[in-house]
Amino acid sequence: MITYADLAESVILGDEDLVIEQVNSLVAAGNNPLEIINDGLIGGMNVVGVRFKAGDMFVPEVLMSARSMAAGVEIVKPLISSSDMGASIKVLLGTVKGDLHDIGKNLVRIMMESSGLEVKDIGIDIAPEAFAAAIKEYNPDILAMSALLTTTMNQMKATIDKLAEEGLRDKVKIIVGGAPISQEFADSIGADGFAPDAASAADLCKELVKK
Numbered sequence: 001m002i003t004y005a006d007l008a009e010s011v012i013l014g015d016e017d018l019v020i021e022q023v024n025s026l027v028a029a030g031n032n033p034l035e036i037i038n039d040g041l042i043g044g045m046n047v048v049g050v051r052f053k054a055g056d057m058f059v060p061e062v063l064m065s066a067r068s069m070a071a072g073v074e075i076v077k078p079l080i081s082s083s084d085m086g087a088s089i090k091v092l093l094g095t096v097k098g099d100l101h102d103i104g105k106n107l108v109r110i111m112m113e114s115s116g117l118e119v120k121d122i123g124i125d126i127a128p129e130a131f132a133a134a135i136k137e138y139n140p141d142i143l144a145m146s147a148l149l150t151t152t153m154n155q156m157k158a159t160i161d162k163l164a165e166e167g168l169r170d171k172v173k174i175i176v177g178g179a180p181i182s183q184e185f186a187d188s189i190g191a192d193g194f195a196p197d198a199a200s201a202a203d204l205c206k207e208l209v210k211k
């Protein structure tokens with residue numbers, strides 16, 4: 001009998017084949033798809049986040065865990081009705097201009113999608129004008145920007161200024177994140193929120209849209 005703890009452990013180990021096998025067994029045994037995601041897959045990924053921060057896990061291992069988790073989510077996703085997922089929160093996500101780091105951004109996307117948000121990921125090296133154009137095109141509830149370099153974090157402010165200039169600032173809630181970003185920095189550039197990791201980024205979106 002497979003438990004959610006077993007599944008979480010397989011995510012932590014980054015064993016994609018085992019994750020797929022266990023998710024299929026849990027589904028076949030009639031477990032609730034949302035519980036499989038929250039208690040098993042995200043549960044494991046939360047531990048990975050903590051261990052990575054503590055220096056007990058490294059980027060390649062984090063990526064294997066993220067890939068395993070995503071493989072599990074793919075199996076369960078079709079079983080979840082959009083009303084269960086509380087969908088309808090749309091997030092536009094990208095890494096700012098001059099910045100090519102996307103590992104953290106991709107984790108944020110996986111976490112958001114697996115907690116039911118609809119995410120449009122427009123990639124890396126996104127200029128303020130491109131964020132503005134994408135807001136017009138996709139009409140998201142939330143704009144989420146990632147930056148990993150101290151030299152590119154100011155592009156977040158440049159993007160917020162650009163949105164203000166185009167009259168788009170109040171159409172979206174803006175959240176920011178990435179290793180050099182802090183709550184103080186987010187406040188200083190007039191963002192609506194900051195989250196230190198992918199799991200809390202998803203929660204933050206739900207909180208901001210509730211308001």
Ligand code: B12
Nearest residue numbers: 099100101102103104144146149150177178179197198201
């Ligand atoms: C992998 C990596 C690279 C890879 C990127 C591959 C890729 N596809 O992303 C490569 C080799 C390309 C690279 C290049 C460079 N890198 Co680099 N890189 C890293 C490294 C080792 C890991 C980053 C990472 O992926 N972490 C793992 C993820 C999971 O963590 P994360 O990104 O922080 O994301 C989490 C949170 O921050 C948060 N989050 C992230 N985004 C968002 C967004 C929102 C909205 C929210 C709410 C939350 C959130 O959630 C995530 C998951 O929990 C870091 C060192 C480090 N330890 O951080 C250096 C680092 C970021 N790089 C650095 C540098 C200097 C560079 C280069 C300039 C090197 C060079 N001279 O060429 C180039 C710049 C290229 C460019 N223009 O972007 C420096 C930055 C220094 C600084 N203070 O600015 C670092 C810190 C290394 C160092 N100590 O010097 N790099």
